[in-house]
Amino acid sequence: MSRPLEDYALLGDTHTAALVSTDCSIDWLCLPRFDSGAAFAALLGGPEHGRWSLAPRERFRTESRAYRGDSLVLETTLTCDSGSVCVIDCMPIRTDRPDVVRRVEGIRGRVPMRSVLAPRFDYGSIVPWARTRGGRLDLIAGPDHLLVDADVEFDLSDPEHPTADFSVAAGDAVDFQLHWLEPWNAAAEPLDVKNTIAHTTDWWRDWAGRCSYDGPYRDAVVRSLVVLKALTYAPSGGIVAAPTTSLPEHLGGIRNWDYRYCWIRDATFTLLALLEAGYDQEARDWREWLLRAVAGRPEQMQIMYGVDGRRRLTEFELDWLPGYEDSTPVRVGNLAAQQVQLDVYGELMDALHQARDRGIPPDPNAWHVQRALMDFLEGHWRDPDHGIWEVRGPQRHFTHSKVMAWVAADRAVKAVGAFGLDGPIDRWKRLRREIFDEVCEKGYDADRETFTQYYGSRELDAALLVIPDVGFLPAGDPRVRGTAAAVERELMRDGFVDRYPTTPEQHDIDGLTGTEGAFLPCTFWLADNYVLQGDVATGRAIFERLLSLRNDVGLLAEEYDRDNGRLVGNYPQALSHIPLINTAFNLASTHGPAHRRGGATTDDSS
Numbered sequence: 084m085s086r087p088l089e090d091y092a093l094l095g096d097t098h099t100a101a102l103v104s105t106d107c108s109i110d111w112l113c114l115p116r117f118d119s120g121a122a123f124a125a126l127l128g129g130p131e132h133g134r135w136s137l138a139p140r141e142r143f144r145t146e147s148r149a150y151r152g153d154s155l156v157l158e159t160t161l162t163c164d165s166g167s168v169c170v171i172d173c174m175p176i177r178t179d180r181p182d183v184v185r186r187v188e189g190i191r192g193r194v195p196m197r198s199v200l201a202p203r204f205d206y207g208s209i210v211p212w213a214r215t216r217g218g219r220l221d222l223i224a225g226p227d228h229l230l231v232d233a234d235v236e237f238d239l240s241d242p243e244h245p246t247a248d249f250s251v252a253a254g255d256a257v258d259f260q261l262h263w264l265e266p267w268n269a270a271a272e273p274l275d276v277k278n279t280i281a282h283t284t285d286w287w288r289d290w291a292g293r294c295s296y297d298g299p300y301r302d303a304v305v306r307s308l309v310v311l312k313a314l315t316y317a318p319s320g321g322i323v324a325a326p327t328t329s330l331p332e333h334l335g336g337i338r339n340w341d342y343r344y345c346w347i348r349d350a351t352f353t354l355l356a357l358l359e360a361g362y363d364q365e366a367r368d369w370r371e372w373l374l375r376a377v378a379g380r381p382e383q384m385q386i387m388y389g390v391d392g393r394r395r396l397t398e399f400e401l402d403w404l405p406g407y408e409d410s411t412p413v414r415v416g417n418l419a420a421q422q423v424q425l426d427v428y429g430e431l432m433d434a435l436h437q438a439r440d441r442g443i444p445p446d447p448n449a450w451h452v453q454r455a456l457m458d459f460l461e462g463h464w465r466d467p468d469h470g471i472w473e474v475r476g477p478q479r480h481f482t483h484s485k486v487m488a489w490v491a492a493d494r495a496v497k498a499v500g501a502f503g504l505d506g507p508i509d510r511w512k513r514l515r516r517e518i519f520d521e522v523c524e525k526g527y528d529a530d531r532e533t534f535t536q537y538y539g540s541r542e543l544d545a546a547l548l549v550i551p552d553v554g555f556l557p558a559g560d561p562r563v564r565g566t567a568a569a570v571e572r573e574l575m576r577d578g579f580v581d582r583y584p585t586t587p588e589q590h591d592i593d594g595l596t597g598t599e600g601a602f603l604p605c606t607f608w609l610a611d612n613y614v615l616q617g618d619v620a621t622g623r624a625i626f627e628r629l630l631s632l633r634n635d636v637g638l639l640a641e642e643y644d645r646d647n648g649r650l651v652g653n654y655p656q657a658l659s660h661i662p663l664i665n666t667a668f669n670l671a672s673t674h675g676p677a678h679r680r681g682g683a684t685t686d687d688s689s
């Protein structure tokens with residue numbers, strides 16, 4: 084059995100990220116970028132797929148683990164009969180190359196330690212050539228080159244498992260530093276580990292210190308913001324959905340996807356979170372990333388892109404990796420990039436509207452891009468699509484997609500009305516009304532008093548919980564209340580919400596077999612619904628239940644397996660941390676999210 088995801092903490096340098104277990108094994112790290120091949124891929128297999136362990140040679144236990152304050156510098160205390168040590172792990176904020184820095188500080192006694200540094204490049208498949216050169220461990224194969232500086236020597240008698248045995252006495256410290264280089268580049272200068280750790284701690288503290296939010300749940304909010312920052316690819320401003328691929332949505336299942344890309348969908352939520360927390364520059368960078376990514380012909384707009392804006396995200400399977408808890412296939416790339424998902428037009432228009440509304444208008448040319456996208460949407464909103472959940476079954480008329488098409492029209496109208504931009508406002512108003520009427524007619528089941536997953540269906544969809552948040556209808560509308568009640572009745576179990584039913588009878592909808600865990604973003608949206616309806620106490624109770632799922636260092640995956648009591652799905656997941664931030668703000672706000680979001684209500688939807 085694989086270790087629970089909760090055992091892992093995140094390290095990151097704003098270009099890529101690593102996962103470190105409670106016993107100080109780095110089991111996941113893609114180099115040099117989030118979407119590069121993993122050099123350490125034990126997470127999706129075993130030690131033979133690459134990891135870097137660092138632990139006592141005796142039986143030991145993890146006594147404590149925490150980030151230093153609001154930073155992403157991790158301290159893990161390991162204790163054994165001989166004494167105890169603290170392992171400090173971090174990735175210095177990237178300047179020219181990726182580095183991982185590890186320092187073992189002796190706390191008590193004299194602890195015999197062992198480090199095995201056995202990368203396997205290209206997702207656990209390539210054993211590098213290991214040498215010692217100039218006192219440094221040198222690991223090279225193809226396009227990957229790792230150089231290791233350490234205070235202790237690595238023994239290469241088994242060259243596939245470079246091993247350093249050493250001991251650390253109370254008050255002593257042993258340093259390790261790993262650098263990734265392009266093999267043709269000159270050797271990297273070693274770092275001063277102690278200073279680097281101090282500098283990295285300060286960098287994160289300064290960044291977290293810029294958070295302007297001072298309300299309830301501040302620690303959880305700041306930790307989530309730090310996760311978002313760590314998932315940001317600094318050169319482009321793009322934010323990946325998660326640093327991992329193929330962590331299963333159901334243990335042993337096939338619902339395993341590559342999340343190391345940037346989704347347009349997650350844009351509005353991200354922008355709101357960043358803006359509300361005072362991170363205007365990050366919001367600007369993300370907005371610029373969005374505009375660059377979608378630039379070009381509107382019919383070629385994708386629902387997701389690579390961190391640099393690339394469009395070709397070809398999906399393939401890594402058949403040599405057994406997968407997390409035997410969950411196969413392990414996938415790289417994501418076929419969803421080629422899907423039609425109409426909701427993204429609404430999300431993009433809303434994100435740009437929010438930015439404008441909060442005083443960071445885009446380049447004036449951005450409006451031309453928006454107008455072209457609106458022209459496209461006018462001609463296509465009646466098309467079926469794959470929907471927010473990126474189903475791999477047939478395209479349908481998903482109600483949520485149409486609601487978001489309404490959002491696009493609504494924000495276009497507002498751009499003209501409130502910001503004086505140039506556009507056919509009367510035509511867009513008619514479009515908005517037309518979509519509104521169709522959704523209320525075809526996407527609503529009057530008998531069951533709920534909006535439904537797609538036109539004419541009886542299925543539910545928790546995505547429809549966003550209806551009041553985006554301003555399609557007010558929270559007090561009976562249709563909204565009915566939908567929230569139906570979701571709670573049929574999709575909620577043990578306090579957590581499924582995004583849609585995945586019973587065998589419904590497999591033709593998403594085109595997949597098996598099931599999945601409760602979807603955490605939807606559960607946050609249910610909490611928002613309660614807050615908006617004025618039932619803050621119930622909203623708060625749901626929110627606090629969700630907070631209780633975070634691991635000891637404040638991280639959330641995308642889903643929760645209620646039966647096994649474990650986080651599942653890619654990890655840590657931006658789309659879970661973003662609504663955490665937004666729901667905390669909603670709970671703190673006296674106005675409620677519809678006000679924050681500047682969303683329309685039926686009053687001005689004509």
Ligand SMILES: OC[C@H]1O[C@H](O[C@H]2O[C@H](CO)[C@@H](O)[C@H](O)[C@H]2O)[C@H](O)[C@@H](O)[C@@H]1O
Binds near residue numbers: 346
């Ligand atoms: O489980 C089905 C789909 O899961 C992924 O998409 C999900 O993650 C996205 C990023 O956070 C989110 O925007 C989307 O709404 C989610 O459904 C996966 O990328 C898809 O390929 C997969 O079909």
